[in-house]
Structure formats: structure tokens, C-alpha cells
Amino acid sequence: MTRVFLLDVDNTLIDNDRAKKDLEREIQTLVGPERDALFWSIYDEVREKSGVVDFPETLARFRRALPDEPRTGEMERAVMSVPFERYLFPRALDVIAHLWALGTVVIVSDGDRVYQPLKIARAGLGLAAKGNVFVYAHKEDRLAEVQVRFPADRYVHVDDKASLLARTKERLDGRVTTIHVRQGHYANDPPAGPPPDVTVDRIADLLAIDWARFAP
Ligand SMILES: [Mg+2]
Numbered sequence: 001m002t003r004v005f006l007l008d009v010d011n012t013l014i015d016n017d018r019a020k021k022d023l024e025r026e027i028q029t030l031v032g033p034e035r036d037a038l039f040w041s042i043y044d045e046v047r048e049k050s051g052v053v054d055f056p057e058t059l060a061r062f063r064r065a066l067p068d069e070p071r072t073g074e075m076e077r078a079v080m081s082v083p084f085e086r087y088l089f090p091r092a093l094d095v096i097a098h099l100w101a102l103g104t105v106v107i108v109s110d111g112d113r114v115y116q117p118l119k120i121a122r123a124g125l126g127l128a129a130k131g132n133v134f135v136y137a138h139k140e141d142r143l144a145e146v147q148v149r150f151p152a153d154r155y156v157h158v159d160d161k162a163s164l165l166a167r168t169k170e171r172l173d174g175r176v177t178t179i180h181v182r183q184g185h186y187a188n189d190p191p192a193g194p195p196p197d198v199t200v201d202r203i204a205d206l207l208a209i210d211w212a213r214f215a216p
Pocket of ligand 1: 010159160161
């Protein structure tokens, strides 16, 4: 039997809520509360328009909106050099190593094409996943592509968004185990579909799961 683990990144392996909070503080220190508020309103605007967080585009628009801002360069450096390896959830890399003993690990993340791959690499996740990394604008629509690249008898999807797990369950019913990691600000959102098979409070809890329970 071949098993493939599909792992999400933000708020599953990386504490993205905490990273964002720290970045907000840093930007506010650099440009003051008013311009900080403008930055994050552009961030939301870009996210709504493209469906994903896109820092490079947010920075470009901020620069165009405030060409006189002397600290935009420093702000860009702060955004582009967030030390994501420090924001890994406890034992996230141990979990990945553990899952490799049970199957193939594949990272499937939502995000833009520049910042998100950088984040994944910087956190050490690209290496941990042996280069098996997919970044999409809407990963829920790309499941077929992932299946072609990584065919398996059985999939395990691990995510902090219960609604994404429900989508996977609907498409791979009978061939997937869904695991909801209740971390971050989506932790209590309803699944809007089939509920997850397993719910854990921390990614480290995956180290203690009895996988024999999910054998076909
Ligand atoms: Mg996530």
C-alpha cells in the first residue's frame, strides 16, 4: 500500500498568526500606525482580489500609494526576511520525519508564487519534504494534479482549515483520511461538508497517532 501525506503550511506547520503579528508590530514601528493601517488594508485588498496573500504585490502597491515614504525599503526588507524557521510549531520537523517512515510527504500550500515558496524554503520545510512542494492560488482545485504527480492508494490530508479537508473528503472519499489541526484563527471554523476523520490540537500530536487504525 502506498500512502501520501498532503501537508498544509500556514497555521499547520508554521505559526503564521504569530509571524504576522510580529511583522505588524515591526511595520508599525517603521512607518507609524497610519501607514501601517494603509499597508494592511492594501494587503486585504490584494488578498480579496487574487484570493491569496501576496506580499510582493502588496509592497508594490504600497510603494505606488506613498512614493514619499522613506522607510519603504526597510519595510520591504522586514517583510521579505521574516525568519520563518523560528515560527515552526514545536516538533513540526519531527512530525515530517516521522511521516516519511509511513509514506511520502508532500507539502501543498496556498499562496503567491514568490513569497510562499520562499517562506517554505526558509522554514526548512522544502528540505524536510525532499522538494515535494506545491504552491497554488487555490489548492482545493488542484487535487487532480497532485494525484497525478503522487499516485497513492491512500492519502492523508493535514490542514488547519476544516472546510478544505471537507473538499478533499468529497473528492477522494474512501481513499483519504482527513486530519484537522486546530491551530490558528481558523481553528473553530465549521467544515462546511463532511467532518474531519481526526481532530488534534497540535501538529506534534501526529507523532502519537496509531496509523494502523487507518489501514485500508
Ligand atoms: Mg493553513
